[in-house]
Structures are given as structure tokens and as C-alpha cells.
Amino acid sequence: MGNLSPFLDNGQYTVIYNMLSLGIASMLFTALFLFMARDRVLPRYRMAVMVSATVTSIAAYHYFRMFDDFKHAFGTDGMGVVAYNVGYRYVDWFLTVPLLMLETVAVLALARSVQKSMMYKLVPAAALMIALGYPGDARLDIMGISPSVWGALSTIPFLYILYVLFVELGKSLERQSAAVREKIRLLRLLLLATWGVYPISFIMNMNATGFDPASFVARETGYTIADILAKCLFGLMIFTIARIKSAEDSPEHAKAEYGS
Amino acid sequence: MGNLSPFLDNGQYTVIYNMLSLGIASMLFTALFLFMARDRVLPRYRMAVMVSATVTSIAAYHYFRMFDDFKHAFGTDGMGVVAYNVGYRYVDWFLTVPLLMLETVAVLALARSVQKSMMYKLVPAAALMIALGYPGDARLDIMGISPSVWGALSTIPFLYILYVLFVELGKSLERQSAAVREKIRLLRLLLLATWGVYPISFIMNMNATGFDPASFVARETGYTIADILAKCLFGLMIFTIARIKSAEDSPEHAKAEYGS
Numbered sequence: 001m002g003n004l005s006p007f008l009d010n011g012q013y014t015v016i017y018n019m020l021s022l023g024i025a026s027m028l029f030t031a032l033f034l035f036m037a038r039d040r041v042l043p044r045y046r047m048a049v050m051v052s053a054t055v056t057s058i059a060a061y062h063y064f065r066m067f068d069d070f071k072h073a074f075g076t077d078g079m080g081v082v083a084y085n086v087g088y089r090y091v092d093w094f095l096t097v098p099l100l101m102l103e104t105v106a107v108l109a110l111a112r113s114v115q116k117s118m119m120y121k122l123v124p125a126a127a128l129m130i131a132l133g134y135p136g137d138a139r140l141d142i143m144g145i146s147p148s149v150w151g152a153l154s155t156i157p158f159l160y161i162l163y164v165l166f167v168e169l170g171k172s173l174e175r176q177s178a179a180v181r182e183k184i185r186l187l188r189l190l191l192l193a194t195w196g197v198y199p200i201s202f203i204m205n206m207n208a209t210g211f212d213p214a215s216f217v218a219r220e221t222g223y224t225i226a227d228i229l230a231k232c233l234f235g236l237m238i239f240t241i242a243r244i245k246s247a248e249d250s251p252e253h254a255k256a257e258y259g260s
Numbered sequence: 261m262g263n264l265s266p267f268l269d270n271g272q273y274t275v276i277y278n279m280l281s282l283g284i285a286s287m288l289f290t291a292l293f294l295f296m297a298r299d300r301v302l303p304r305y306r307m308a309v310m311v312s313a314t315v316t317s318i319a320a321y322h323y324f325r326m327f328d329d330f331k332h333a334f335g336t337d338g339m340g341v342v343a344y345n346v347g348y349r350y351v352d353w354f355l356t357v358p359l360l361m362l363e364t365v366a367v368l369a370l371a372r373s374v375q376k377s378m379m380y381k382l383v384p385a386a387a388l389m390i391a392l393g394y395p396g397d398a399r400l401d402i403m404g405i406s407p408s409v410w411g412a413l414s415t416i417p418f419l420y421i422l423y424v425l426f427v428e429l430g431k432s433l434e435r436q437s438a439a440v441r442e443k444i445r446l447l448r449l450l451l452l453a454t455w456g457v458y459p460i461s462f463i464m465n466m467n468a469t470g471f472d473p474a475s476f477v478a479r480e481t482g483y484t485i486a487d488i489l490a491k492c493l494f495g496l497m498i499f500t501i502a503r504i505k506s507a508e509d510s511p512e513h514a515k516a517e518y519g520s
Contacts, residue, residue: 004343010343011400014345014347014398017345017347018345018347018348018351021325021347021348021351022351022354022355024321025318025321025322025351025352025355026355028321029314029317029318029321029355032314032317033310033311033314036295036298036310036313037307037310040303040306040307256302256303256304257303257304258304258369258372259304259369259509
């Protein structure tokens with residue numbers, strides 16, 4: 001076996017290659033499962049499940065692109081002419097992170113005015129957070145602003161989102177059952193834990209001067225694991241909450257789905 | 261006809277090529293059938309059928325990748341630069357083996373507390389078994405640990421899974437009908453027989469020094485046949501159990517599906 005890549009050693013190349021393929025498989029088949037599984041919940045919760053399926057579908061598309069892009073940029077046929085495009089990740093997040101906010105709010109089936117007000121806060125903040133992160137991670141030279149400044153700017157909407165989810169949304173949870181509140185608590189913790197990976201990966205890459213293979217591998221692995229947890233596991237938890245709430249709302253549904 | 265491959269003779273190349281294509285066809289169309297067929301069972305058994313369809317879908321994706329990868333690594337255009345990536349099989353198993361545990365438990369429609377406790381034992385054990393096998397089969401050099409040690413470590417969760425399925429799950433089967441118990445017995449025997457192929461293939465490859473075409477062919481053929489039985493046949497048996505249990509649970513369903 002010769003060298004798989006002119007820029008990475010065979011172990012590094014194989015790790016990223018397999019992580020990106022794991023990303024494709026996780027996203028694609030979570031999406032397929034959730035689209036199929038939407039009938040397993042009451043109609044009022046299907047929108048949340050379908051948005052979860054859409055999020056993982058969008059991510060599957062971008063992982064296909066990143067996989068091909070990685071092979072082309074780092075494999076033996078790329079010859080170093082092509083640069084690996086971090087834009088795929090940011091276009092993906094720009095579309096999916098606002099939708100993740102939407103599915104979180106939608107699954108609660110809150111009063112429509114409360115739901116609307118939550119959306120108006122969370123969706124634009126999520127889009128802004130991603131838009132401000134991109135110039136830093138892609139090292140675009142916009143008026144000489146350094147990556148760390150973009151990182152700091154992006155943190156402002158991030159903190160606002162946490163405030164809305166943990167403080168404002170918290171108030172709306174009082175009317176939910178204990179089982180649902182418990183799942184929502186886990187959902188927010190998962191969000192906090194996985195979203196924490198992105199700034200860490202961002203900062204690790206920010207401090208590298210030139211191209212550093214080890215921090216590149218760490219960044220791509222970190223982003224991929226965080227993505228799988230924040231989209232696939234998150235979407236499946238949304239589905240579980242929708243299942244619990246469907247059974248709570250309708251004894252007939254519970255009997256058909258669980259036999260008791 | 262010239263040489264199909266610089267590394268394998270024409271017979272060896274053709275065997276693997278056709279086995280991988282058989283893998284694609286088996287996985288893809290079992291998945292399609294099961295997704296379509298989920299309405300043929302009562303709602304409470306559809307989750308098990310949908311998980312079976314998801315498992316074969318994930319495997320179909322990986323067989324497409326392996327087929328292309330094999331042609332590229334061993335065909336005349338690869339020129340020995342590209343290595344055949346055993347990672348695809350392990351990423352596939354890492355996702356599908358825990359899901360196979362899930363479908364086995366889900367189809368029984370056990371009491372929810374029993375189901376939950378079974379999942380918490382079987383799913384992490386299955387993931388751990390695969391994660392421990394990979395470094396041995398891929399011959400990764402991690403702290404100089406030899407492939408046989410990884411194989412032995414991976415056997416511990418394997419034996420634990422067998423214990424849970426044959427001893428603990430056995431207790432939950434008493435309340436099932438004779439027809440269902442008979443099918444579950446067959447299901448577990450199929451699992452034991454097919455899962456037995458993986459360690460044999462692993463060991464055959466472990467003892468080969470350098471690249472040995474004959475053990476490579478034996479390994480790929482063994483893995484593929486075991487995969488088809490453990491996922492397609494297994495999934496179709498899950499579907500059959502769901503059909504039997506649906507008819508047992510509901511005379512209306514039995515009449516609609518079988519006319520009597």
C-alpha cells in the first residue's frame with residue numbers, strides 16, 4: 001500500500017474518510033427513518049418529525065459533497081490544486097441550525113402565539129450565529145478582521161439562543177408532563193454539549209498557522225461527531241418526545257402503538 | 261481476456277466483484293420491500309419492521325461504497341495506490357448491529373420497562389463489540405496491541421449479548437404463543453450461526469502475513485454471505501414474526517390479511 005494522500009499520513013486520511021462516510025450514512029438513514037416514522041405520532045407532532053427528517057436530509061447532501069471534496073483535495077488525484085471547502089459545513093449549518101430550533105419548538109405543541117414568538121427569536125439568531133462564524137473559519141479577509149473577532153461576534157447570538165431555550169422556554173415547560181420535561185431537559189443538555197464542540201474545533205483551527213494536519217483531523221472529526229449527535233440523535237429524541245406526547249394526548253393512539 | 265486485476269487472479273477478482281454486487285441487490289431490495297410492507301402488520305409492530313428496513317438500507321449504502329472501492333483498489337485503474345478500506349464494514353456494523361438488537365426486542369412488544377432494560381444492555385454491548393474489533397481487522401497500530409488481543413476483547417461483549425438474548429430474553433418468551441416462540445428460537449439460531457462467520461473470517465485474515473489473496477477472498481466472501489443472512493433473512497424473519505403476532509392480536513387484521 002502506497003501513500004493515500006500527499007498531505008496526510010494514511011492513518012489521518014483514513015480517519016477523516018471514514019468519519020465523513022459515517023456522517024453520510026447516519027444523516028441519510030436517520031432522514032429516511034424519520035420520514036417513514038412520521039405516521040407513528042399524532043398529526044399535531046408530525047411537522048416536528050418532518051423538520052427533523054429535513055434537517056438530516058440536508059446534512060446528508062452536504063456530507064456527500066464533503067466526502068467527494070475531501071477525496072479530491074487530499075487524495076492522490078487532487079495534486080494539491082483544489083482546496084477543501086469549509087463552505088459546505090457553513091451552508092449546511094445556515095440551513096439546518098434554524099430548522100433545529102424550529103423542530104425543538106414545534107414538538108412542544110405550545111400555544112400558537114407563544115410558538116410564533118419563540119420562532120421569531122430563535123430562527124434569526126441561529127442564522128446570524130452561523131453567518132458570523134463562517135468568515136472566521138474560512139479565514140476570509142474582510143476588512144482585516146481576524147478569525148477570533150468573528151468567533152466572538154458569533155458567540156453573541158449563541159448566548160442569546162441559550163437564554164431563550166433555557167430561561168424563556170423553561171417557563172413554557174410547566175404545563176408538560178414529567179416524562180416530557182425530563183426529555184426536554186436531556187434535549188437541551190445534548191444541544192449544549194454538542195454545540196460546545198463547534199467553538200472548540202473553531203478555536204483549535206484558528207490557532208494553527210498554515211496547514212496543520214493534526215488540527216485539521218481534530219477539527220473534521222470534532223465537527224462530524226458533533227453534527228451526528230446534534231442532528232441524528234437530536235432528531236430521534238424529538239421523535240421520542242412526539243411519541244410520548246401522542247400517547248399522553250390520545251389513549252386510542254397509545255393502545256394502537258403499544259397494545260396497552 | 262487479459263488480467264482483470266494486478267493483485268488477484270481473474271477467478272478471485274470475479275468472485276468478490278459478484279459477491280459485493282449480490283450484497284447491494286440483497287440489501288437494497290430487502291430494504292425497499294420492508295419499507296413498503298410495514299402496513300401489513302399492526303401499528304405496534306411497525307417500528308420493528310422499519311428498523312429492519314433501515315438496517316438493510318444502511319448496509320446497501322456501504323455495499324455500494326465497497327463495490328466501487330474494490331474496483332478502484334484491485335481493478336486495473338487502481339494501480340495499487342489505493343488501499344481497500346475495511347472501515348466501511350466496521351462503520352456499517354457499528355450502526356447496524358445495535359439496530360439489529362433493537363428490532364429483535366421491538367418485535368416482541370414486551371412491557372415497556374422490560375423492553376427498555378433489554379435495550380440498555382444490548383445496544384451498548386453491540387456497539388462496543390464492533391468498536392473493539394475494528395483496530396484488529398484494520399491492523400491499526402495502537403500501543404502495539406496485536407490483532408488477536410482486539411479479537412479477544414471484542415468477544416467479551418459478544419458473549420454478554422448471547423447471554424442476554426438466550427437467558428434473559430428467554431424468560432420474556434413464556435407469554436408468547438408457540439408459533440412465535442418457535443420463530444424466535446430460529447431467529448436466535450440464525451444470529452448465532454451468522455455471527456459465528458465474522459470471528460472465523462477475522463481469524464483467517466489475522467493469521468495472514470502481508471497480503472494473501474486466498475484469505476482476502478475467503479474473508480470478503482464470508483463477511484458478505486454472513487451479512488446477507490444476518491440482515492436480509494433476519495429482517496424478513498422479524499417481518500414474519502410481526503405478521504404472526506398481528507394476526508394473533510387482532511381477528512379483524514387476520515381476516516383482512518388472510519381472508520379467514
